[in-house]
Amino acid sequence: MRRPILAANWKMNKTAADAVSFAEKFLPSAGQQAAVDVVIAPPFTALDRLRGALGGSTVELAAQNVNAEPSGAHTGEISLSMLEEFGCRYVIVGHSERRAIYGESSAQVAAKAVAVQGAGLRPIVCVGETLEERDRGDTLAVVGQQLEESLAGVSGGELVIAYEPVWAIGTGRVATPEIAQEVHAFVREKLRGLYSEVADSVRIQYGGSVKPDNAADLMAQSDIDGALVGGASLEADSFSQLVSIVASRAEG
Numbered sequence: 424m425r426r427p428i429l430a431a432n433w434k435m436n437k438t439a440a441d442a443v444s445f446a447e448k449f450l451p452s453a454g455q456q457a458a459v460d461v462v463i464a465p466p467f468t469a470l471d472r473l474r475g476a477l478g479g480s481t482v483e484l485a486a487q488n489v490n491a492e493p494s495g496a497h498t499g500e501i502s503l504s505m506l507e508e509f510g511c512r513y514v515i516v517g518h519s520e521r522r523a524i525y526g527e528s529s530a531q532v533a534a535k536a537v538a539v540q541g542a543g544l545r546p547i548v549c550v551g552e553t554l555e556e557r558d559r560g561d562t563l564a565v566v567g568q569q570l571e572e573s574l575a576g577v578s579g580g581e582l583v584i585a586y587e588p589v590w591a592i593g594t595g596r597v598a599t600p601e602i603a604q605e606v607h608a609f610v611r612e613k614l615r616g617l618y619s620e621v622a623d624s625v626r627i628q629y630g631g632s633v634k635p636d637n638a639a640d641l642m643a644q645s646d647i648d649g650a651l652v653g654g655a656s657l658e659a660d661s662f663s664q665l666v667s668i669v670a671s672r673a674e675g
């Protein structure tokens with residue numbers, strides 16, 4: 424059985440001080456987890472203080488993005504050695520907002536994921552179709568192509584995939600468990616083609632309007648191994664409810 428992984432993607436929200444207050448509220452109820460990996464991806468500027476605030480808990484840190492180059496003339500960018508210095512264990516790569524707003528291609532996403540693994544960290548590689556692509560009936564073709572291109576050169580060990588349908592992100596319109604499971608099963612099949620047996624140990628998160636009231640049904644699906652959560656991860660109460668839901672899936 425795959426160990427579930429629940430990750431908070433705070434996007435461009437919370438100062439370092441906000442992150443510390445979140446940790447103070449969140450840790451008493453959810454800071455020690457035996458059966459689920461709980462990860463928080465704050466803005467870069469909050470990594471240092473959040474790391475201090477999380478000390479002694481089982482919660483791990485992620486970055487929301489990284490530059491694949493080790494150093495050099497890349498104004499405004501952050502390298503892997505900078506993230507390692509702050510104890511990041513995971514890096515989200517290829518989030519749909521990076522792809523859509525900042526024009527990141529799947530080839531760039533693959534280069535980042537390869538660099539993340541090369542540094543001994545774990546990439547969370549995001550894929551997902553737009554509403555237009557779904558309405559055209561192209562969901563599996565789009566997700567399949569994104570996977571092939573975004574995983575070029577990436578190894579199957581220490582890999583997490585996040586399926587995030589773009590139409591479900593921040594819209595309150597969650598994919599039904601059946602729709603999500605259909606795509607997750609397809610992703611698993613694709614991973615089997617790329618990685619053979621290792622594919623069964625790759626965790627596939629669902630992301631897009633995950634909330635405490637819809638998470639249990641999603642987590643009950645056989646190929647959904649956790650969630651990547653935006654809005655509902657910003658409040659300590661709702662994120663801690665999500666931890667309990669995902670942990671009970673792990674136990675059940």
Ligand code: 13P
Pocket residue numbers: 432518587591592593594595630631632633651652653654655
């Ligand atoms: P929401 O949970 O706010 O829909 O965001 C999902 C997401 O993009 C996580 O990466």
